[in-house]
Amino acid sequence: MGFRAGRIDKAEIPARYHQFLPTRTVNSVLDVIPAELVASGKTIVLLDADNTLLPWRAEDIPATTREWLTQAQAAGLQLCLVSNTRNKERLERLSQAMGIPFAVGRFKPSREMYDNALDRFDAEPDQAIMIGDQIFTDILGANRSGIDAILVRQMNKHEFIGTRLISRLGEKLIWRKLLDAMEEELDDLPIVEPTGFFHRRIVRQFAKFCIVGLTSFAVDYNIRMTLQFGTKVKGELLSQTGGQWMVSHVPFMAQMSHTDAFFPVAAAAGASLAIINSFIWNRLWTFRIRSREEAGTQFGRFLIVSVGGLVLNVLLSSLFNHLIPGDPKMSARIATVMATGFVAIWNFMGQRLYAFRPSPER
Numbered sequence: 622m623g624f625r626a627g628r629i630d631k632a633e634i635p636a637r638y639h640q641f642l643p644t645r646t647v648n649s650v651l652d653v654i655p656a657e658l659v660a661s662g663k664t665i666v667l668l669d670a671d672n673t674l675l676p677w678r679a680e681d682i683p684a685t686t687r688e689w690l691t692q693a694q695a696a697g698l699q700l701c702l703v704s705n706t707r708n709k710e711r712l713e714r715l716s717q718a719m720g721i722p723f724a725v726g727r728f729k730p731s732r733e734m735y736d737n738a739l740d741r742f743d744a745e746p747d748q749a750i751m752i753g754d755q756i757f758t759d760i761l762g763a764n765r766s767g768i769d770a771i772l773v774r775q776m777n778k779h780e781f782i783g784t785r786l787i788s789r790l791g792e793k794l795i796w797r798k799l800l801d802a803m804e805e806e807l808d809d810l811p812i813v814e815p816t817g818f819f820h821r822r823i824v825r826q827f828a829k830f831c832i833v834g835l836t837s838f839a840v841d842y843n844i845r846m847t848l849q850f851g852t853k854v855k856g857e858l859l860s861q862t863g864g865q866w867m868v869s870h871v872p873f874m875a876q877m878s879h880t881d882a883f884f885p886v887a888a889a890a891g892a893s894l895a896i897i898n899s900f901i902w903n904r905l906w907t908f909r910i911r912s913r914e915e916a917g918t919q920f921g922r923f924l925i926v927s928v929g930g931l932v933l934n935v936l937l938s939s940l941f942n943h944l945i946p947g948d949p950k951m952s953a954r955i956a957t958v959m960a961t962g963f964v965a966i967w968n969f970m971g972q973r974l975y976a977f978r979p980s981p982e983r
């Protein structure tokens with residue numbers, strides 16, 4: 622499971638995981654905008670050193686890190702190192718080189734270093750933010766002290782063997798939850814949060830929903846046409862042999878041609894696969910449901926929304942058709958297009974607020 626950058630909504634997952642969760646994940650400390658921290662009321666930034674600001678055991682501070690530290694200080698933030706390094710001399714050297722103090726105390730996730738850092742600046746937990754690359758030390762320790770934390774992608778694969786073998790394995794379990802609680806992925810978005818209309822989440826979701834709708838139409842259309850005209854059984858068209866069976870077994874079809882009698886079967890197959898197509902893609906892509914739980918319940922709700930949409934479609938298009946004056950063919954076309962638009966909004970909102978709504982505490 623790869624690292625993903627995004628905002629975390631803790632309310633989306635059970636409380637027992639909250640201690641392990643950052644409020645955000647970022648690819649690099651450079652993605653944290655100091656001015657945004659200040660704007661959100663933070664005055665203190667507690668910083669892990671290894672694999673957050675510089676590679677594990679390194680002595681040289683990357684130029685980009687230096688630049689970021691300068692920017693953060695210029696924005697008015699107080700900085701403090703909170704590191705679990707056993708090499709006190711190196712920590713002193715780093716602190717000197719960066720020009721920022723370090724906290725002393727028992728190792729993270731103990732609260733001691735965090736509390737000492739807060740005391741040093743005479744600050745409350747909600748004024749501080751922790752930035753670090755490890756869930757079981759940096760993030761857990763911060764949360765235990767009531768401090769929000771940002772999880773940063775580890776700079777470098779090299780790290781303490783115990784970290785690599787044990788902590789990172791445990792982190793994989795937390796990541797499953799993290800992805801459930803991730804509000805939106807920021808990997809493919811600019812660092813500065815866009816606010817324009819087309820960047821709003823609901824707008825992007827609706828665009829995806831419309832694309833899924835088109836693929837479902839393509840699935841439906843192709844299945845119908847293939848079953849009706851392109852499938853042969855023992856040299857004869859399936860719609861002929863199947864239709865023959867329908868004509869002789871279904872009372873009111875007795876007068877129909879074989880292919881016409883078979884059409885409802887092809888239509889039902891196409892429409893069913895289109896519904897399954899819509900469900901799968903809207904679930905995974907449009908609404909980004911990550912957990913495998915509740916797929917059954919969601920499919921049930923999805924069907925309820927879809928059937929509601931079908932009824933609404935029939936009602937609205939009949940009403941519009943009745944109300945729109947002029948050429949009957951034209952009013953039927955306009956009525957169908959208008960009803961399709963309304964029903965698309967119905968289906969979208971139904972899926973968003975009901976079928977795929979985030980569940981409360983599980």
Ligand SMILES: [Mg+2]
Pocket residue numbers: 669670671672673753754755
């Ligand atoms: Mg670290």
